[in-house]
């Protein structure tokens with residue numbers, strides 16, 4: 047049983063700035079003064095510059111590589127090839143999903159943009175000149191540019207580097223119960239089907255990926271500055287790949303200019319630069335260009351999905367069947383939990399209660415860039431949420447019901463939590479109808495439906511689209527979730543200094559989410575030390591406890607919980623010290639944020655700052671001095687944020703263009719630590735959802751040439767196109783998280799694409815349109831209208 | 837070749853190759869790393885600086901084109917040691933997340949509110965439409981620029 051609350055008053059004062067306060071971000075001071083320290087800002091003495099030579103072809107055998115002209119160029123220090131790396135056993139590396147990936151190609155190139163050689167020079171302009179001079183002789187091969195081609199029986203085997211590989215299948219995985227689902231379908235009145243392609247996209251943070259590798263030839267110490275969302279995991283991967291002793295590797299992830307999943311994988315450039323630094327004895331910098339970022343690193347989505355929903359004539363869902371084929375590119379290189387090969391895609395049953403579901407998935411190698419990263423999404427939850435929310439809308443149409451009403455008939459009810467889903471998740475808490483009602487109220491749903499009826503009579507097209515999504519985030523419980531065997535707990539280390547100021551060290555790493563403020567607020571809440579007195583340190587593996595990093599909306603559910611728990615550990619110790627100072631027994635002390643006082647005599651009290659001072663100057667005999675601790679938090683369950691979004695669009699039947707008139711987003715991410723930051727996260731996600739539904743995708747021609755290799759072809763919306771958003775909130779705390787928070791960084795990217803697309807389809811539903819794939823481009827809309835004209 | 841650029845009020849004489857981009861001179865020769873690089877096609881705007889008071893994309897100018905001219909970067913926004921109202925407003929209105937687009941957004945915003953002290957939402961969105969942001973959905977950037985305009989209006 048859970049309760050939905052609206053804002054409750056913060057328990058701390060604004061000066062302390064605990065949970066619920068819009069503390070202005072501590073990190074902003076450096077950013078607004080141009081004093082951020084991003085990867086490319088790092089300059090080390092004697093630093094060299096690396097540029098990668100990339101394949102212009104999607105699939106080809108490498109006959110030879112001639113580096114002599116490049117080597118002869120003044121300023122070029124070295125040219126590295128795969129053959130040279132093979133000498134160090136570094137030509138291939140493991141990926142975060144357990145595959146292998148070429149660092150520099152030795153035998154073949156398998157996608158356009160693949161890394162073939164590296165030119166290292168004293169100056170970045172010269173390194174680029176050198177890269178132009180590397181001559182590679184290729185023998186072109188036929189390219190496979192979609193997974194259906196890859197599954198054809200006579201398709202060439204892309205991964206012939208893998209022993210005995212006889213097909214192009216990267217993985218196969220299923221969830222749910224086939225038999226029970228077949229039974230559900232057998233008793234259904236109607237089966238509603240949708241087939242849709244969630245197109246290839248790219249997170250494209252405005253800062254591209256890069257590295258400055260500094261390996262000391264004297265001590266063997268490797269200091270690797272890199273754009274990393276997961277510095278500790280990357281350290282371990284480096285130890286495994288490069289065979290460097292892990293204590294001699296220090297990963298520093300400086301200020302990161304956006305990540306969104308793009309900076310989770312380990313990229314060949316990182317490894318080559320590190321190897322080059324080791325051999326050359328000088329720091330080596332590599333920074334991608336935008337084109338390199340778009341053609342070679344961390345694409346997202348590219349799921350071909352077929353969903354079938356079994357329903358009764360009264361509008362009850364009985365079961366769901368999903369078959370999904372993913373285009374993985376040439377290497378299965380996204381970070382995936384070991385036990386779930388298509389991430390958390392099996393959350394596809396959504397916010398609805400029905401007994402049976404069966405999900406089959408297959409990943410296919412193609413001659414396209416590797417990745418499949420979860421772009422602002424918890425391991426493929428975005429694709430899942432899109433599919434079910436598109437399906438329920440179509441089911442409502444088939445049954446002649448209102449899509450909101452159909453959802454309400456099928457929502458999991460508040461008293462059903464914890465809810466066991468048919469694919470094996472245990473939803474922690476939720477109140478879906480309240481969120482949908484709030485969104486409908488805010489947008490004026492009934493009025494809009496009336497307007498729509500009038501508009502249709504007048505021949506005007508407008509549509510109303512809903513998405514009532516449920517996410518699964520916060521990976522995760524160590525029994526179920528690991529990456530390459532590394533359990534997905536996270537950590538926090540807290541030290542309170544004698545003067546009552548504190549330093550908090552985290553295994554996660556912000557890329558703009560505001561950790562330096564939010565996590566300080568958790569300490570403020572738990573200990574009463576003002577948030578502005580807490581320094582948050584992250585992104586430096588030598589100075590933070592182990593953790594798996596920031597992606598999949600996991601920082602608040604895991605490291606946020608760890609921060610709470612370590613603060614409480616310190617509070618327990620503080621109680622003992624306070625008892626000593628007050629000459630009372632610890633049980634007789636009462637805690638009110640920031641101070642202990644003796645029960646019944648409030649004048650006899652000590653502040654947390656006084657206790658901190660005593661911890662170093664006057665601690666009880668027999669007690670360890672100091673006030674510090676560490677906590678590794680292993681979450682008992684995932685968290686399940688949810689929300690309801692409603693979009694209204696006006697559609698021009700002549701051109702097929704559509705405009706968002708209004709977008710209302712009601713989110714429930716549990717307790718909100720800093721509501722201002724939460725809203726900001728939602729704004730960003732809503733914009734990215736709009737981007738994917740409206741304009742943003744990466745395509746390839748038949749030869750495997752990437753169309754979408756720069757910001758002129760890969761369209762990222764500007765302020766002019768981006769809709770204006772209206773936010774609402776409900777608060778249903780997570781029952782198992784120490785402060786009831788659920789995570790929010792991705793909710794809006796997960797939930798919103800279906801809302802936008804549903805709105806466009808809704809504008810055309812009366813003429814029989816049931817699907818247009820994303821991005822819903824004007825020509826596609828125009829064509830759909832033509833196809834359905836009487 | 838030798839060129840002299842006034843940057844944030846100080847003359848700098850540097851010897852550059854003719855092909856060197858202004859953004860690289862600012863970042864690597866003058867150490868002004870608040871100006872960023874985000875693309876290769878003049879699309880993202882994170883490299884925006886003011887050239888004789890006008891926003892330009894410094895990735896699309898050769899440094900030699902700035903010879904004898906005045907450049908202002910984010911490092912020159914402060915006024916007499918105090919934050920420029922646009923800087924204060926970006927923090928106050930949560931107009932930034934990762935901060936990568938922020939210096940450029942603030943420079944463009946500062947020019948807008950000088951030219952148009954009472955900008956509408958559309959005015960602001962149009963003014964920053966050459967600058968991408970991947971984090972904020974622009975909502976709070978628009979609010980921040982509006983807030984800065986109001987702050988300036990209230991203090992004058």
Ligand code: FES
Nearest residue numbers: 874880881883895
């Ligand atoms: S770096 Fe993108 S416009 Fe200049």
Ligand code: FES
Nearest residue numbers: 933934969970971
């Ligand atoms: S704040 Fe990250 S790109 Fe704008």
